Amino acid sequence: MFLTCADSRIVPNVITASGPGDLFTVRNIGNLVPDPRSCDDLSVHAGVQYAVEHLAVPAVMVCGHSGCGAMTALLGGPADDPIGQWLRWGEPSLAxxxxxxxxxxxxxxDGRSEVDQLAMVNVAVQLEALRRLPVVERSGVQLVGLFFDIPSGTLLMLDEAGERFDPLPGRSTVLAAP
Incomplete structure (x- = not known):
């Protein structure tokens, strides 16, 4: 399963070099995992449950990206509109x-902007939110954090300690730079 941002510059099959039908993809603004105890929108949770229980996916990946508009909006402060209401699920990342x-x-x-720093932290925080979902706890599915640097076409993976993103072993650049 691939949980990523709705940003059209993120093309899951291209950045993972996967074919049609290889990924079960869930997209939303900011690749966020709402708290199921205080959220009426359970679409992300339903997607995770379906992927784990019915598709038996071996891994759930959360992929953030550089220059994320959702992270930019979070840094700009709360907004009283539907986007701001959705982005409240990113407030733990900002904190x-x-x-x-x-x-x-x-x-x-590494010289990353504050927006990219937040996008990277957000991946780690959303992985923690996934870990708390009962279906994930029961299944033992592997959780993987990814960060796609759009300008360079580099896909990075969160290390085991959850403290830094490193290029994937043997494959740091997945696309030619623009």
Missing amino acids: ALRAGHPLAAHAAA
Whole structure:
């Protein structure tokens, strides 16, 4: 399963070099996983449950990306509109960034913008949200964090400690740079 942002620059089959039918993809603004205890929109949870229980996927991947508009909006402050209401599910990511999440420190040391730092932290925070879902807890499905750097076409994977993104072994660039 591939959970990613609705941004049209993210083309899951291209960045994962997968074919038709290889990925069960769920997309939303900011690749967010709402808290099921306080959310009426259970579409993400239904997608995860279907992928795990009915498709028996071996892994659920959360993929963030550079220059994310949702992360830009989160940094800009709350908005009282439907987008702002949806982005409240990203507030734990913003809080983690401001609290000094180690992923943000590594991203800053690599020269990444604040938006990209937040996008990377967001991947880690959404993985934690997935870990708390009963279907994920029961299944033992592997959770994987990814970050796609749009300008370079590089796909990065979150390390085991959840502290930094590194190029995928043997395959750091998946697309030719524009």
